[in-house]
Amino acid sequence: MYEIKYNNKKIEYTLVRLKIKNMYIQIKNEQVIVKAPIKLNEKYINEFVNKKSKWIYENLEKSRKTSKTENIEQQDIYRLSEIVKESVEKYSKILEVKPGKVRIKDIKYAWGSCSSNRNISINMHLAKKPKEVIEYVVLHEMCHLIHMNHSKQFWNLVERNMPKYKEYKKKLKN
Numbered sequence: 077m078y079e080i081k082y083n084n085k086k087i088e089y090t091l092v093r094l095k096i097k098n099m100y101i102q103i104k105n106e107q108v109i110v111k112a113p114i115k116l117n118e119k120y121i122n123e124f125v126n127k128k129s130k131w132i133y134e135n136l137e138k139s140r141k142t143s144k145t146e147n148i149e150q151q152d153i154y155r156l157s158e159i160v161k162e163s164v165e166k167y168s169k170i171l172e173v174k175p176g177k178v179r180i181k182d183i184k185y186a187w188g189s190c191s192s193n194r195n196i197s198i199n200m201h202l203a204k205k206p207k208e209v210i211e212y213v214v215l216h217e218m219c220h221l222i223h224m225n226h227s228k229q230f231w232n233l234v235e236r237n238m239p240k241y242k243e244y245k246k247k248l249k250n
Contacts, residue, residue, distance in 0.1 A: 152203035190220035
């Protein structure tokens, strides 16, 4: 275990040496992991980590806050995955489109996303939301398979398939 200091606070990190070209820092489950090439000089690694101490501290704090506020249990994730699966099947038939992959993951920036590869990601933090809100997010992302934007046509398509979508969209903010 190694350590650095930021604002007189001690931050411990684990150094993992791998067959990689570039060094990077990962914060996972409130743990700081530095992954570095096998032959990289330890002095250089320490300098790199010290330069990134502010970033490490800020992201470690975010990680700690998230894990405290979002205590999502396995049954919640199971419920979410069932609702997502049903909704994808339902809107695949209605919209006559199929996504590539559908994943549930920890997304920091959105409730859902649709990639240009037609893959849909649904935020695991929807697990505590009502079914109709989850279904709205799935429909929203499925509509992106037809309109890869938020144009008037996109919103018309959402509304045609879920007339009360604005009501469910508001619940995402609560």
